[in-house]
Amino acid sequence: MQEFDVAVVGAGLAGLEVARDLASRGRRVAIIDRKSNLADGVHTTGIFVRRTLESFDLPDDCLGPAVRHVTLYSPYGRSLNLESRFEEFRVGKMGHLYNTWLDRARTAGVSVFLDTAFQSLNSASDDESLTTLNLMTASDHWSLNTRFVIGADGATSRVASQLGLSENKEWIVGVEHVFTDVPMGGEPRFHVWLDPVLAPGYIAWLVHDGEEVHVGVGGYANRFHPREALDEFLVKMRKQFPLDKGQLVDRRGGRIPVGGVLPQLINKRGLLLGDAAGAVSPLTAGGLDPCLRQSQAAAVVADAWLHSGDAEVLKAYDGGWMRKKFWIRNGLRRMLAMIRSRWLMECGFYLFNTWPGRWFAHRVFFSPGSFPDLPLERSASLQAAISSQ
Numbered sequence: 001m002q003e004f005d006v007a008v009v010g011a012g013l014a015g016l017e018v019a020r021d022l023a024s025r026g027r028r029v030a031i032i033d034r035k036s037n038l039a040d041g042v043h044t045t046g047i048f049v050r051r052t053l054e055s056f057d058l059p060d061d062c063l064g065p066a067v068r069h070v071t072l073y074s075p076y077g078r079s080l081n082l083e084s085r086f087e088e089f090r091v092g093k094m095g096h097l098y099n100t101w102l103d104r105a106r107t108a109g110v111s112v113f114l115d116t117a118f119q120s121l122n123s124a125s126d127d128e129s130l131t132t133l134n135l136m137t138a139s140d141h142w143s144l145n146t147r148f149v150i151g152a153d154g155a156t157s158r159v160a161s162q163l164g165l166s167e168n169k170e171w172i173v174g175v176e177h178v179f180t181d182v183p184m185g186g187e188p189r190f191h192v193w194l195d196p197v198l199a200p201g202y203i204a205w206l207v208h209d210g211e212e213v214h215v216g217v218g219g220y221a222n223r224f225h226p227r228e229a230l231d232e233f234l235v236k237m238r239k240q241f242p243l244d245k246g247q248l249v250d251r252r253g254g255r256i257p258v259g260g261v262l263p264q265l266i267n268k269r270g271l272l273l274g275d276a277a278g279a280v281s282p283l284t285a286g287g288l289d290p291c292l293r294q295s296q297a298a299a300v301v302a303d304a305w306l307h308s309g310d311a312e313v314l315k316a317y318d319g320g321w322m323r324k325k326f327w328i329r330n331g332l333r334r335m336l337a338m339i340r341s342r343w344l345m346e347c348g349f350y351l352f353n354t355w356p357g358r359w360f361a362h363r364v365f366f367s368p369g370s371f372p373d374l375p376l377e378r379s380a381s382l383q384a385a386i387s388s389q
């Protein structure tokens, strides 16, 4: 049976980044994904925020033009324009980006198993320190052994339940259509509708960057029908924008965990990362920055644990600490979820005309912040493990 130091389940951005990082530290790494081509079944709009663009080396050909304008709309059509002096957002060409990241992982030495679904795990029969992953392809069942498992398998992680770690319990659902060649005119802009009936607990959006137009809705699944809401929204958008002159090139959608970072993310057998760890901003539902930043910490901790075998090292990857950093955004999410009437939202929208309201809107959309970097330097065991390597 093949044996690896680390087996990463899920080749989304989180899994690809941590796999590449660990392989470049000299670890024998396998990455497994049920997709046969990572460009298929993309579920994200792919909006990257300024801090991510500044911190990570995202190739230019994987990104659309910069967006620095946002327009907010109330349920009854009032609007508010926000403008930033910075290049705030860029929409990723996600299929191309995933395959570029896959190439980087392969170049770093990662063994890639596509078209392969993770099913379950158990202790290896002959060696308690090894975990056996049971996998399935279209024609075969097979297994591999690994010293450590990383669950980067998305919002409904099977690895989480198999490892006995925390699991996501609160989601919103997002669906969108992607168009090209729409003659939009004007500056690239992110249009955001706050409408608790059309998009309960979240937003409806249209983002155009001069190359693609993404039109979508998101909300709590028990309070709306995502596809019907998107159809209704598309009718409205077609009256406002010349979508019919372009081409519909993709339909996307999926669950976004918004309950906050999960408390228990790691044990001796493995850890959770990205959506599987609930690492998504509870307010904006942005998960791409968390994916990349949390991967860095996960790689450091996994590498140190494999090197030292000291269980104290695992405490540095602390879901409770990460969760606390989001208490304000968690509170704002609770408030957004409570607004069920269009009139109430309309009244709330009036606040955006005040100085504090405008400041707040700027802060939400143009925040220079990002997912928190774990204070790894505070863990003496981790530092000892790193310095003895």
Ligand SMILES: Cc1cc2nc3c(=O)[nH]c(=O)nc-3n(C[C@H](O)[C@H](O)[C@H](O)COP(=O)(O)OP(=O)(O)OC[C@H]3O[C@@H](n4cnc5c(N)ncnc54)[C@H](O)[C@@H]3O)c2cc1C
Binding pocket: 009, 010, 011, 012, 013, 014, 015, 032, 033, 034, 035, 043, 044, 045, 046, 047, 048, 116, 117, 118, 119, 152, 153, 154, 155, 158, 173, 174, 175, 176, 252, 253, 254, 255, 256, 273, 274, 275, 276, 280, 285, 286, 287, 288, 289, 291
């Ligand atoms: C509609 C929508 C729009 C969004 N827009 C944005 C946005 O604009 N900006 C932003 O920052 N965030 C956005 N998000 C959130 C963001 O996309 C996610 O947080 C992020 O992509 C999560 O990455 P990940 O690598 O953790 O998981 P994923 O990208 O979900 O990757 C998980 C991978 O695991 C694989 N997998 C799952 N189960 C198995 C299994 N059993 N065996 C093998 N493989 C498996 C899947 O095939 C997948 O490739 C959006 C989400 C949605 C749904």
